[in-house]
Amino acid sequence: MKKKVLLLASIVMTAAFVATACGTSAPTTPTTAPTTPAAKKILRTNNSSEPGSLDPALAQGTHESWVLDHTFEGLMKRSKEGLIVEGVAEKYTLADDQVTYTFTLRDDAKWSNGEKVTAQDFEFAWKRVLDPALAADYSYQMFYLKNGAKYNSGEAKVEDVGVKAIDEKTLEVVLEVPTAYFLELTAFYTYYPVNKKLVESNADWAKDPKTYVSNGPFKLTDWVHNASIKLEKTDTYYDAANVKLDGIEFAILEDATTAWQKYEGGEFDFLTPIPGPVVGQLKASNSSELVIGTDLATYYYNFNSKRAPFDNAKVRRGLSMAIDRKTIVEKITMGGQTPAEGVVPFGMFDENNTEYRTAVGNLIKYDLTEAKKVFEEGLAEAGMTLAQFNAKGFKLLYNTSETHKKIAEAVQNMWKTSLGVEIGLENVEFQVKLDREKAGDYDISRAGWIGDYADPMTFIDLWETTSSYNDAKFSNAEYDKLVAESKATVDQKVRMENMRKAEKLLMEQMPIAPVYFYTQPYVQKSYVSGIYKPINRYPYFIYADINK
Known part of the structure; x- marks a missing residue:
């Protein structure tokens, strides 16, 4: 409304000037008419x-x-070219021992409240993640730090953890063992700093935009729960001169069809995810707005291995073998996804610098005859008949989404047709799904994982017995041993061979049923530019621009 009033005032003033000029023969000096302030560049999208x-x-x-x-x-960040480059860190060195990093922070790194970002903020933030009292699900990502796991389990003191602020600008980090992908981890959100002074004084700082302080290109200004999130450009960001957007507005809509309708209606400038049929239509019409983004991610189903009969590997394998993954990606998702061949997707390399996935091979089988045989054997071992199984009323849990629903319905029908299995469907909000998985309150659940870093370990270590994200509640001593040995060595051949063995073991036990390897289709209006998508992150708007 304010913009309309300003525009009307501008028109009236311009009209008055023209009338005066026409009514007199006296010469006039050219005058510049008032201009309407440029509209703010706000990128609108949906957070799902x-x-x-x-x-x-x-x-x-x-x-x-x-x-x-x-x-x-973080200390490092992802560039437009997909490289891991210096972020808050101006430079870094790695000592000859291959475990001691020294990071020097930028002089111009600031918090959104104008305070300086310090090495003490990083030390505090990382140790806070490890603090057992916080119970952070991602605490294990800090176990790369010397004594990180021991502090988290109460076997070491906080001062023993391998991260220390030498002074305001210098952060020393000591790892348990050399870790090739550690720099990439420092660009991951669990490794982001927090303002030490603020967090110590206000435990609820992140719940209210009025008390929210961050150090990135945008700051949180409004959060209407289950409705919207608004960000505003941060003038204190060291690279603010290259940030062209004035803000980002995230709607919070779980229904992808409704979100698509809003994009079509001009209410969004960018959108992901997109309903599968829409992706198919856009591809068929060669839409200039459609981008098929690459993704380092796997879509899968968890089996609750603590709940009978899903505690039987044959039951799990039988259900997995009855899933027609090719039909799912060709008829439902239609975004260039590929049927899963294991838990580790394509896009990462082994000790020979060749595709890891190719070397491991396809570990997923689709065989309806064998699926029925193995499933029935598993039920018999579990002391259960098919009729008893169906009488249990087992359900497949998924978070609200039209695509998840269609995939679940397809799998439900495949199991019914091929195995005579009756599985109900239950959809809930995403956060509710996550909470129920953590609590083990489900039978089968839909899940997905985007790699935190570009190494197969980001998928393999998910199913260690003690992993925070082992929602299938899988536990296997040999698997744990292979993962631990892989993490404890810098010998790439040993690392990779152990991970290959671990993945094969996992697919024999089948605590999860991988369905497909993701892509990330998205659409953006023709007037939007500068968006880029790292292989394992959602698209970045940091250097986006809007020119209508």
């Missing part, structure tokens, strides 16, 4: 789900990290 927390230490999914990746920045 309500965040559980916008505290970097407590966040656990893309519904949170997409916001955090625009409000915070």
Whole structure:
């Protein structure tokens, strides 16, 4: 409304000037007419789900990290070219021992409240993630730090953890073992700093935009729960001169069809995810607005291995073998996804610098005859008949989404047709799904994982017995041993061979049923430019622009 009033005033003033000029023969000096202030550049999109927390230490999914990746920045960051480059860190060195890093912070790194970002902020933030009292789901990502795991389990003191502020600008980090992908981890949101002084004085700082302080290109200015999140450009950001947007507005709509309708109606400038049929239509019409983004991610189903009969590997394998993955990606998702061949997707390399996935091979089988045989054997071992199984009323849990619903309905029908199995469907909000998985309150659940870093370990270590994200409640001593040995060595051949063995073991036990390897289709209006998508993150708007 304010813009309309300003525009009307401008028109009236211009009209008055013209009338005066026409009514006199006296010469006039050319006058510049008042101009309407340029409209703010606000990029509008949809976040799909309500965040559980916008505290970097407590966040656990893309519904949170997409916001955090625009409000915070780590020691390193992802460039437009997909490289890991210096962020808050101006430079770094790695000692000859291959475990001691020294990071020097930028002089111009500031918080959104104008205070300086210090090495003490990083030390505090990382140790806070490890603090057992915080119970952060992602605490294990800090176990790379010397004594990180021991402090988290109460076997060491906080001062024993391998991160220390030498002075305001210098952060010393000591790892347990050499870790090739550690620099990439420092660009991950769990490693983002928090303002030590603020967090110590206000435990609820991340719940209210009025008290929210961050160090990235944008700051949180408004959060209407289950409705919208608004970000505003941060003038204190060291690279603010290259940030062209004035802000970002995230709606929070779980229904992808409704979100698409809003995009079509001009209410959004960018959108992901997109309903599968829409992706198919856009591809068929060669739409200039459609982009098929690459993704380092796997879509899968968890089996609750603590609940009979899903505690039987044959039952799990039988259900997995009855899933027609090719039909799902060709008829439902239609965004260039590929049927899963294991838990580790394509896009990462082994000790020979060749595709890891190719070397491991396809570990997923689709065989309806064998599926029925194995499933029935598993039920018999579990002391259960098919009729008893069906009488249990087991359900497949998924978070609200038209695509998840269609995939679940398809799998439900495949199991019914091929195995005679009757599985109900239950949809809930994303955060509710996450909470129920953590509590083990489900039979089968839909899940997905985007790699935190570009190494197969980001998928393999999910199913260690003690992993925070082992929602299938899987436990296997040999698997744990292979993962631990892989993490404890710098010998790439040993690392990779152990991970290959671990993945094969996992697919024999089948605590999860991988369905497909993701892509990330998205659409953006023709007037939007500068968006880029790292292989394992949601698209970045940091250097986006709007020119209508």
